[in-house]
Amino acid sequence: xxxxxxAYIVGAYEHPLRKAPNHSVSQLHAECAxxxxxxxxxxxxxIDGYFCAGDAPGANVWSMANYMNLKQLKHVDSTxxxxxxxxxxxAHAAEAIAAGKCKVAxxxxxxxxxxEGSSGTQVRDRGAxxxxxxxxxxxxxxxxxxYAMCAMRHMYEYGTTSEQLAxxxxxxxxxxxxxxxxxxxxVVTVEQVVNSPMISDPLHRLDCCVVSDGGGAVIVAxxxxxxxxxxxxxxxxxxGESTKGQxxxxxxxxxxxxxxxxxxxxxxxxCKPSDIKYASIYDSFTITVVMQLEDxxxxxxxxxxxxxxxGNLISGTGKLPFNTDGGGLCxxxxxxRGGMTKILEAVRQLRGEAHPAVQVKxxxxxxxxxxxxxxxxxxxxxxxxxxxx
Amino acid sequence: xxxxxxxxxxxxxSLNPGDQPYFDxxxxxxxLIKKCGDCGKVHHYPRALCPHCxxxxxxxxxxxxxxxxxxxxVTRRGGPVPYAIGYVTLDEGPKMMTNFVDCDLxxxxxxxxxxxxxxxxxxxxxxxxxTPA
Numbered sequence: 220x221x222x223x224x225x226a227y228i229v230g231a232y233e234h235p236l237r238k239a240p241n242h243s244v245s246q247l248h249a250e251c252a253x254x255x256x257x258x259x260x261x262x263x264x265x266i267d268g269y270f271c272a273g274d275a276p277g278a279n280v281w282s283m284a285n286y287m288n289l290k291q292l293k294h295v296d297s298t299x300x301x302x303x304x305x306x307x308x309x310a311h312a313a314e315a316i317a318a319g320k321c322k323v324a325x326x327x328x329x330x331x332x333x334x335e336g337s338s339g340t341q342v343r344d345r346g347a348x349x350x351x352x353x354x355x356x357x358x359x360x361x362x363x364x365x366y367a368m369c370a371m372r373h374m375y376e377y378g379t380t381s382e383q384l385a386x387x388x389x390x391x392x393x394x395x396x397x398x399x400x401x402x403x404x405x406v407v408t409v410e411q412v413v414n415s416p417m418i419s420d421p422l423h424r425l426d427c428c429v430v431s432d433g434g435g436a437v438i439v440a441x442x443x444x445x446x447x448x449x450x451x452x453x454x455x456x457x458x459g460e461s462t463k464g465q466x467x468x469x470x471x472x473x474x475x476x477x478x479x480x481x482x483x484x485x486x487x488x489x490c491k492p493s494d495i496k497y498a499s500i501y502d503s504f505t506i507t508v509v510m511q512l513e514d515x516x517x518x519x520x521x522x523x524x525x526x527x528x529x530g531n532l533i534s535g536t537g538k539l540p541f542n543t544d545g546g547g548l549c550x551x552x553x554x555x556r557g558g559m560t561k562i563l564e565a566v567r568q569l570r571g572e573a574h575p576a577v578q579v580k581x582x583x584x585x586x587x588x589x590x591x592x593x594x595x596x597x598x599x600x601x602x603x604x605x606x607x608x
Numbered sequence: 609x610x611x612x613x614x615x616x617x618x619x620x621x622s623l624n625p626g627d628q629p630y631f632d633x634x635x636x637x638x639x640l641i642k643k644c645g646d647c648g649k650v651h652h653y654p655r656a657l658c659p660h661c662x663x664x665x666x667x668x669x670x671x672x673x674x675x676x677x678x679x680x681x682v683t684r685r686g687g688p689v690p691y692a693i694g695y696v697t698l699d700e701g702p703k704m705m706t707n708f709v710d711c712d713l714x715x716x717x718x719x720x721x722x723x724x725x726x727x728x729x730x731x732x733x734x735x736x737x738x739t740p741a
Contacts, residue, residue, distance in 0.1 A: 340686020342619070353621035353631075354653040357735040358707045359683070364693050367681035375679070375718045419683040467651040467659035468641075468702025470695055472679060 221487050226313035227445035228453040228605065230259030230438030231566040233544075237402050237551055239432040240334040245276055245286045247329030247553075251436035252287060259438045260448050261323060263287065268294040268312060268321030268439075272304035274330045274554035283327065294321040300460070300599030301591020302501060302556040304328075305437070307601045309562060310458035312439035322441045329434025330554025337430055337555060339363040340418065351465075351597070362555075363427060363504070365593040367419040369472040370506035372595075374421060376473055376521065381421055383524030384505040385412035388425050388548050390532035391502060395545025397574040402429045403549040412505075426505040428547035428557070435559040437566070451570040456584075457488030457604030464597050475590055476600025477514035484602035485516070490584060492516045495604075497568040497579045498539055499561035499587040502546040507594055508532075512539075515588060515602065534577040543568065543577035558589035562603065569607040583607045611682060611713040614689040618729040626656050629668060634734035639724045641702055643669040652702035671700050673724035674741060678703050682713045696722055696738050710739040 232254030234247060242250075248271070256262060269292050275283045280295040294315045300307050305328055312324035339362035345352065373379050389409055395401040412425040445452055459480030485491055492515060500508045500515075509523035517539060518526040526539075534540035544550045544564040547557040565585040567573045584606045592598035621631060633640045643650045644658035645665035651658065658666050680694030692708040694716075708716055710725060722738040729735055 338686060340683065347622075348624060350624060350655070351653055353623050353627050355705045357618045357621055357729055357733075358693050358705055358737075359619065359687065359691060360693060360705065361683065361686065363686075364681045364683045367683075368679045368694060371681055372679040372718065416685065418685045419681045421681075465703075467649075467655075468653075468704070470678065470703040472695075 220314060220317060222310065222313035222317050222458060223456045223487055224454055225317035225442065226439050226455050227442060228309070228437055228455065228566050229440045229445050229448055229450055230255035230261065231563050232258050233435045233560060233563045234329065234433040234553065235400050236433050237400065237431045238333050239331055242331070244329055244331060245283065247434045248275060248283050248327045249287050251327050251329055251434045252325055255325065255436035255438050259450060261438065263289070264291065265323045266325045267291050268315055268324030270296045270308035270312060270324060270326040272297060272328070273299040274328055274556055294324070300601060302503065303558040303589030303591040303599050303601040304556065305559040305562060306587060306589045306603050307460045309437065309439055309455065309603055310460060310601065313455045313458065316439065316441050322444055324439040325436065326439070327434065327436045328554055328556060328559040330556070331432040332430050332555050333432045339427060363422060364419040365596055366504045366506055367422045369510065369595040370421050372472045373506060373510065377524065379509065379524035381413045382409050383528050384426055384509060385409040386527045386529065387502065387505040387508045387532065388412050390530060390537065391542055391546045391548040393533045394543045394577050395549030397576040398545045398550055401545040401550040402431055422504055422506070428503050428552045429549065430555065431551040431553055433551050433553035435553065435563050437562055452608035453566050453569045454606050454608045455603065456606050457484035457602070459483035459602040460600070462599050472595035473510070474520065475510050475514050475594055476598060477511045477588055477602065480600045480602040481515035481588070484604050488604040490604065494584055495539070495586045496582045497543070497565065497585040498541045499565045500541050501557050501561060501589040502542055502548045503557060503590070507590060508541070510594065511588055511590065534579055540577070540579050543573050558591065558601065561587040561589055565605060569605055609714060611690050613692065613709045613711055613713055616687065616689050616691055618727060618735065620729045620731045620733055621735060627654070630654055631733055634726055634736055637726060639671045639673045639736045640668045641671055641698065641700060642666045650701055652704050669700070671698055674699050675722060677716060677718050677720045677722055679718060680708060680716050692716060707737045708739065709737045
């Protein structure tokens, strides 16, 4: 089912905190919900669809629905696709609205990994019964080395360099200097990135995203409701979701599921990569951005390193302004899941509400893309294309 | 500069039903993968159903224990000692996640020939790792 034009993002809110030791995770979810409702000009009683993922307490819908006392839900969805869950939720909300199942869908994300001492160099408990765990966990796969293995192979196959990857961080830092809430606001150079401590070859400390508390929420509504509100109209025009795995041993770490979700989203939206004025690209690590840009079709496969170089992602000077809030690399990465904040900055850009220093002129079409899980190995991918009406 | 591989505590594999023969073979110095009796294709990690054709006629196949490095990364922060994680492309075809040991971690190269060795986890289980051939 194409959902093109069948739903709108009417509310968006990003929690301002980056460290919230005295907030419960439930409180953060609810504060984000409240913020998004106020942004839209709606009330809690208008919500008839609710979406959350594994970051929600209990990893189910009913715990947060109960905490927020949502009493009129007609459609619920706790699809967990890791960090890109919320991009999937927007697509699913649009489908539910198009099918007449609900009219006002709330999507929330929140977490406190900063307060809880989470790090990308820790082995994470991934739960019981995982079929792959006995054959992987003795080797200590951690977030950073799983992505680093992709970067190492990408360098081998395509000649990508550490300096090219560093440009992704440099661009993010140029944007973050204008965001008062960003964790890292200092502009950095390529030299500073490649001279920062090596965490897991070839990824340096400054190739890695921040660990932050916080959260965000969006509200997706039917065209009728969207047009009754006083906010700029952000229409959903293209969606794509998929997973990619290790193919029973035929592992290929140099591309991601974006190679499938991107073309599907572009086809639904009826546009092409060169039409995109602003892109939110999941930036857990610099290599994540390079691979996804290639897979989405912004450049030829293998040319991502060249594409991001020389400031090409910096708003105002580059061809493809990206992550103008500073992204996960500089701004925030609440709950270790960056998909929500990717949607939020794309909505700001389409509304013309980004910081004036990074606002893209005539931003009428934007893309948000995310990866959840481990890039290349086992991951979810989701692409969202939105237009200003 | 060299970064010699050091011994480190290894997590015990949390076995699911069906996994025991693989680790029993490791204890005897053998690396197994699985092969389908219907479609003939091999796979790793081992499943009860062939992931290519869904046949239940899958059986263990002993590998030569040799292959080449597909990718790797030396993780230098976060653990008590640096360690090298990666994937090996086995001569039989499948790629498997592993660690590289008993060598200078700074000298690892993609495409390098490696051979299997077995290391003990905390509870004494044997797991396959690789070292330059």
